[in-house]
Amino acid sequence: MSAPTVGFIGLGIMGAPMAANLCAAGLNVNGYSRTRARSEALTSRGLRVADDIAGAVRDADVIITMLPDSPDVEQVSFGDGGVIAHARPGALFIDMSSIRPDTARVIGAQAQSRGLRFLDAPVSGGEQAAIDGTLSIMVGGAATALAAAEPVLKHLGRTIVHVGPLGSGQTVKAANQLIVAGNIELLAEALVFLAAHHVDTDAAISVLQAGLAGSTVMDRKARTMVAHEFSPGFRIALHDKDLGIFTSAARAVRTATPLGAVVAQLMSAAHAQGDGDLDHSALLRLVERLSGSTTPETGSAHD
Structure with missing residues (x-):
């Protein structure tokens, strides 16, 4: 054929x-x-x-x-x-x-x-x-x-x-985007927390990857986040859009999504603050700003 x-x-x-x-x-x-x-x-x-x-x-x-x-x-x-x-x-x-x-x-x-x-x-x-x-x-x-x-x-x-x-694929994708965003946000918070305590971050990532905290998000994103390398594999602007889809679909069936609502707001805030064209792992920058940390410009996608 x-x-x-x-x-x-x-x-x-x-x-x-x-x-x-x-x-x-x-x-x-x-x-x-x-x-x-x-x-x-x-x-x-x-x-x-x-x-x-x-x-x-x-x-x-x-x-x-x-x-x-x-x-x-x-x-x-x-x-x-x-x-x-x-x-x-x-x-x-x-x-x-x-x-x-x-x-x-x-x-x-x-x-x-x-x-x-x-x-x-x-x-x-x-x-x-x-x-x-x-x-x-x-x-x-x-x-x-x-x-x-x-x-x-x-x-x-x-x-x-x-x-x-029909529509089920998109419903599952909305759930996927919620889980990925939640993982990135928690990873960002953990990395800022570790840096504030002057821990060997690279060593910490290695041991965390090997335990229950390990994830595909950590494997792919943790070290580039530490290096502030945010060339887009998936842009914050698109993830913000996807979380809007999730929150709208959740509201339509009245499911409780308290953590989902928070991470959607954080992604939207990162978008509003000018990081929309960066990789979604640039949520780290938002956590740093909220924590009063200084975001290194070397290696940043804003260079």
């Missing part, structure tokens, strides 16, 4: 390496980005540049969107120039962005009414996992649609799990 054709829309920090991995796997990838230079940067990897959304999706067996927020996905999905208007009936439409669960359900319902098979399939793992093709993918929608999508998704993720009907 010939390799499937994929229309890939959104070639930012996450989308670009994901599209590159599909090209490397031998799939035919038509890429579209509002910033054309992002598409052109991937032509050496085998990506074909589409001039518009219609050109990206018209001949696609699978359409993937990887965009910043709910309005962006709505914009490329709907209207005369959108995915739903130009995708051929029977095509798989997989939104891998992080958006509101209710938005995913609305887009999915309209896509299905036009004969498309829709999945909401947000991811976790950050930029490095996107590069490595080891993302965790949480999928909402019909199990039959996921079975058809797996030959493509396997090139993007190591863990692909069906979590329920």
Whole structure:
């Protein structure tokens, strides 16, 4: 059988390496980005540049969107120039962005009414996992649609799990973002606490990693936080958006999230104080400011 054709829309920090991995796997990838230079940067990897959304999706067996927020996905999905208007009936439409669960359900319902098979399939793992093709993918929608999508998704993720009907993927992603933010905030508080007591921070990280406090967040973020290296793998602005999705969804079903509410406020404060374009581990800077500490500028992403 010939390799499937994929229309890939959104070639930012996450989308670009994901599209590159599909090209490397031998799939035919038509890429579209509002910033054309992002598409052109991937032509050496085998990506074909589409001039518009219609050109990206018209001949696609699978359409993937990887965009910043709910309005962006709505914009490329709907209207005369959108995915739903130009995708051929029977095509798989997989939104891998992080958006509101209710938005995913609305887009999915309209896509299905036009004969498309829709999945909401947000991811976790950050930029490095996107590069490595080891993302965790949480999928909402019909199990039959996921079975058809797996030959493509396997090139993007190591863990692909069906979590329920449309919108469920986004609900699980909101929970993921809560847990990650909480981990980063507590790690930031611990690092500031250790520094204030003049502990050997590197040694402390090593022993904490080996115990129950150890986590993927600690493994990936602790030492770069100490070094104040905050080049974005996942920006504070996007995590702030995701925590807004979580708090809204939690309010809709009246679940108590007292710690979640606090960490959402802290992420929002870091965003408001000008750190939105830094990696989410830059929550450390907010904790330092609250503690009256001085943030070193050497190695800072503000340099």
